[in-house]
Amino acid sequence: MSALLSIRGLGKRFLSRGTIVRAMENVSLDVQEGEFVTIVGPSGCGKSTLLNILVGLYPPSGGEIRFEGKPIRGLNPEIGYVTQQDNLLPWRTLRKNVLLPIEFRGGDGGGAEERVRALIRKVGLAGFDNHYPHELSGGMRQRANIIRTLAYNPRVILMDEPFGPLDAQTRLTLQNQLLDLWSEERKTIIFITHDLTEAITLADRVVVMTGRPGTIKSVTPIAIPRPRDVYHIHHSEAYREVYDKLWEELRAEVARIM
Numbered sequence: 011m012s013a014l015l016s017i018r019g020l021g022k023r024f025l026s027r028g029t030i031v032r033a034m035e036n037v038s039l040d041v042q043e044g045e046f047v048t049i050v051g052p053s054g055c056g057k058s059t060l061l062n063i064l065v066g067l068y069p070p071s072g073g074e075i076r077f078e079g080k081p082i083r084g085l086n087p088e089i090g091y092v093t094q095q096d097n098l099l100p101w102r103t104l105r106k107n108v109l110l111p112i113e114f115r116g117g118d119g120g121g122a123e124e125r126v127r128a129l130i131r132k133v134g135l136a137g138f139d140n141h142y143p144h145e146l147s148g149g150m151r152q153r154a155n156i157i158r159t160l161a162y163n164p165r166v167i168l169m170d171e172p173f174g175p176l177d178a179q180t181r182l183t184l185q186n187q188l189l190d191l192w193s194e195e196r197k198t199i200i201f202i203t204h205d206l207t208e209a210i211t212l213a214d215r216v217v218v219m220t221g222r223p224g225t226i227k228s229v230t231p232i233a234i235p236r237p238r239d240v241y242h243i244h245h246s247e248a249y250r251e252v253y254d255k256l257w258e259e260l261r262a263e264v265a266r267i268m
């Protein structure tokens with residue numbers, strides 16, 4: 011099967027205050043349609059840079075990205091991006107915020123309102139449709155942020171530490187909801203996190219990156235059966251085994267840059 015998204019030899023150098031920073035080097039990865047891939051790696055190893063390039067915010071210094079076998083350059087409307095900052099517009103209600111990307115794309119002939127309503131319900135935000143962002147908790151805003159990207163139906167969704175600022179309980183709830191949404195919608199997801207447990211809980215495969223210049227150190231399939239219980243997964247033997255292996259790999263990289 012050919013990959014939906016194929017990343018080949020991707021690298022990025024930045025010129026920063028007169029010196030060249032090699033952020034990321036020789037990153038190659040094939041992602042299949044419907045796959046959930048998570049990425050962990052030490053801070054500053056180019057994880058956000060990788061997503062920024064995939065979504066087309068700036069070009070790579072080298073390498074290539076293919077979508078369904080065709081090289082892509084620049085913005086690709088099939089790829090949605092969920093950032094850590096929710097970027098909700100303060101003067102628009104929750105519902106209007108979720109509708110915004112659909113409006114940008116010229117609407118979809120009428121089904122949008124219904125789809126947005128259903129998504130709002132699915133993530134437990136029914137009744138908050140007409141609330142403004144300042145009336146919502148951090149967890150609610152991040153849910154709105156995620157369904158806003160789901161609403162316009164991109165085939166790939168990139169997520170950059172979307173649950174980073176949330177408390178532990180809220181994170182688990184949102185992980186659970188994300189897994190439900192993913193199993194219904196069958197999106198292809200690339201998800202960055204600094205939380206190894208989160209990376210394992212969500213993923214079909216976990217990618218470990220090295221310290222800067224970031225490159226792929228390992229790719230590990232997670233054989234834990236689905237549906238997964240985000241609240242108890244850490245009790246299972248299969249979980250502990252893969253956690254220990256990945257933690258060793260990650261620890262070595264974090265130690266190397268300290």
Ligand SMILES: Nc1ncnc2c1ncn2[C@@H]1O[C@H](COP(=O)(O)OP(=O)(O)O)[C@@H](O)[C@H]1O
Pocket residue numbers: 024025026031032033051052053054055056057058059060222
């Ligand atoms: N626009 C930029 N200009 C200059 N340097 C940058 C820019 N974006 C990122 N970098 C540098 O590239 C490296 C990787 O950054 P980033 O991708 O944000 O890492 P991560 O998300 O893994 O923590 C860092 O050293 C960072 O300072």
Ligand SMILES: [Mg+2]
Pocket residue numbers: 057058059170
């Ligand atoms: Mg980052």
